[in-house]
Amino acid sequence: MNYKLLLLLLVFVPKVWAQQPNVVLIYTDDHRYSGIHALGGQAVETPNMDKLSEEGVVFDNAYLMGSFAGATCIPSRAMLLSGRPLFHLKGAGHKIPKEHTTIAEAFHDAGYHSHIVGKWHQDKASVSRAFDSGGQVMGLGAYLVDHYRMPLWQWNDQGKYPKSDAYLISYDKKQNRVKESFTAEKRERGPFGTEENGPHTSEIFAEDAIDFIENYKEENPFFMYLAFHAPHDPRQAPKRFKKKYPEDKIELPPSYMPQHPFDNGHMYLRDEALAAWPRTKEVSQKELSDYYAIITHLDEQIGKVIASLKASGQYENTIIVLAGDSGLAVGNHGLMGKQNVYDEDGLHIPLIIGGGAIKQPQRKSALCYTHDIYPTICDLAKVKIPASVKGKSLLPVINNQKEQIRDYTYHAYRQFQRAYRKGDYKLIEYVRAPDFTKKDGHSVRGSRVTQLFHVKNDPWETQDLSFFPEHQERIKQMQSEMIKVAQKEEDYKEKVEYGFDFWDYYHSALIVK
Template identity: 30%
Template sequence: MEAEAERTGPFGKQSCGWCRFFKFWISGLSRISDFGFRIPAVPQPSAFRACLKNGWNGLPARFWGQPAAKRPGGLVARRNRPVACSTQKTVFRQALSRPALSHCSLVLWALLGINVIGALSPAAAAAPRQPNVLFIAVDDMNNDLGCYGHLMVKSPNIDRLARMGVKFDRAYCQFPLCSPSRSSLMTGLRPSQTRVFNLQYHFRTGLPDVVTLSQLFKNNGYFAARVGKIYHYGNPGQIGTSGLDDPPSWSQVINPAGRDKTVIETNILNYTPKRGLGSAMCYLPDAEGRDEDHTDGKVALETIKLLEAHRDKPFFIATGFYKPHTPYVAPKKYFDLYPLDSIKLPAIPADEQARAPKPALASNAPWPYFGVTEDQARECKRAYYATISFVDAQIGKVLEAMDRLQLWDNTIVVFWSDHGYHLGEHGLWMKQSLFEESARVPLIIVAPGTKARGKTSPRVVEFVDLYPTLADLAELTPPANLAGASLRPLLNNPIRRWNRPAFTQVQRGQFPGYSVRTERWRYIEWDDGAKGTQLYDHRTDPRELNNLAANPKYAKTVAEMKALIKRNWPVRVEGGRAPDARKPGA
């Protein structure tokens, strides 16, 4: 009898691997502190699944401590004959002795109980890791993407992100120019607070103690890294340098430079030679270079290296791509995706210049299209789309690394562009207008633990909302003076009530232009209205062609919009002046 007990008893020599593992576990329970049990790590759920699917022999041999052909209880398995799972009682009883069956059942129930106890202990409560953040920025990209309904542009990887998270259909930047927009987003403050209105002034000149978004994460134990352009760079002039970076924001910075900057820049075709490449109508299809030879290809590869190196600790990795910013340069295969005869320009009404105040069209001089011909503008539009697809392919490589490294379950991914971009609407090209095409931006957030997946939010949101959103998702305490609101409620219910307008501004020499956008209206005023006002009804006029500001029928709406403008900009603030002002980049 004693020999039989030794063979089949719960912790005898012939006991199953789970029993012996349980015995080890029980011995660990004797180590009790004032704060609760210290329990050895729980076996992976995959082991339980293997048991249920393939029987006890489906478990890895390391759990048995004996040859794989041996079954629990000392029974020998016949080769190539599957062993039924524990729920198939008839076959199971043929495979296991009754004592073995009873003690294995006891073990599984005991393990379950210990896991419940462990989950309630303080040690287990502290176990969940802080979420990672992958912060993907693109430069000068508008909403001409497949996921936003564009029928021509090929952006399968950005579209994939939209299917995984929440796509914001009405997201707006605070200032449609690189440095003012990026400074506002990263500080969570409006341009009137940072005083960054140009490409030279750094926000720390006036706000030396401000805690930026990535700095908040770094201060809370995160590895915070920048690859490429997050703060302003003169593009392409400062590629390969840190540009107008913010060192306190990062643990590490990487400044790639590819053949687009170092080898073929002199070959770029420039239709506006009086303008620098960073603000010119210019492009080049690279017939020889590979993706990884270009700056943005290197940005993707460096990002992947960081993901691999820091996968096991909390990270905030900011990946800043340089395209589709001009000069529009990419490998030729991306140009081949867009036959030139398929590229069309939006029609310009004959009275366009009479429809809007003069400052509204002042971002392009000469007007339209900086003076290039329509055919040249079409070539540039094709090149712009080619660079979108090129950047999308590089983003795809980063997403594949996320797959391979199994980081999705604990990584928040944000995709954003610093501002929108005109491609001929109103006769304009590029940015720095207050029309929809310039102020509106693509924004996608994939956040583990939130309810919405593959949904679109029609609510009006702004870039200053990103800082409080990420702090909220990571359960970090943000600075008290942030201008925005957490978007977490919209990540759970994208169509919930949300009554917050978006504010965007630009500068025209000595006077500002202010815009407020609600779900229905866009209202703009120049120099506090002295140099013109604009009102557009987006229910009937999404292209913003019919200015209703002077129509008495809409006087009440104009008054309401003026009140919102005054609330956001109670006094006029002058932009900061950099002591070492350089010639603007782009």
């Protein structure tokens, strides 16, 4: 054995690693594009995210491809973590199989230390397989729907997360933080806690991330996945943040409506039950006030994480990626949730690539998806992209070699909705099952609805152009193209894999248009 060569390698390899940037991938929950002031210009205060966008690369046209589950955060995370489009996930994205190499595994294989803090919505085996270490994680089988009383686990390298090991973090009589066992008795005390009960999830996860950054002493760079639960409902924030947004002063966006103009196929589900029908101005103002408050609180926590990178001397060699998992309606088009294919209401996400390792601020209009983030980060960090990844890297756009990596975007929500965007226009198609009579004699009438929006001039999608004569040829052309795109994206696999059948309904002669 050539011991001199071995010694040289041992000395040289850490230096090579040290030249590669750390990566902090921050993923927020139900955080629409306009939920960052610098991006959407809305009256939400996000100074830390604004600064990240001003110093980094902003992608103004980043979108979630869609979902086959009402909990859109499940496929969204699966797409982010696997780099695979909606139609190439396992099922609806609950499980990431071993053959779908996660982004954390790709960085681990490249010599990085991979670490997780926060929300995990996939299977327990994959979270332990993907990371070398972790802080506190949530979403693994016990869920109180509460930012102040959220069941947590310490990351486990064996993938064992029994409910008996879950705990809550609360305050004792002296206002010290203590861990309480998450038992049936505790669950009965469940939602809703306040800042007097314990720390907010955003605070817990940010402090966990800061602890990792401050104590990281290894030679090789790190990849950290920091997944916040905010601004997911219940939209809770400390009182000082809520006071920033008096409800009667909230200005509603252009797409506010008291009620959606027709049945989109999935009008009655958990998210839509969060507020009363119709969505009066006061109801929507209250919800939007809460939304802005929890986002501003989240922004403060993200600022603390960035400050810790600077204080530790690691900021200049760190790429920070900030993205949201979906849009959110909060009163737009009469909706509250994200189970739709409108932009701000369901699909349009913030995507910022910043940090000290990004030297040239830019704002890009390139069309891209959530699953394009994975290969882009790999290319920026010079990490090999696994064969299982099907997203497209945005590095050519960042390097000004290309303006676009995609000519269109295509979107799906369950068996009810499809959308196709090309150029300045976006086509949305809705179907409900053909006419049938239930066993109780109740008749269900099928329907099909078409919408067309000029999204460049009408980004809030307020003016449906589908019934104007001058747009009929355009609609026919886009419908024809959408069918071909659906085949290319393998949307027709859905009936076999998911049991859904949008296309059977769409083509059915029984549907009343």
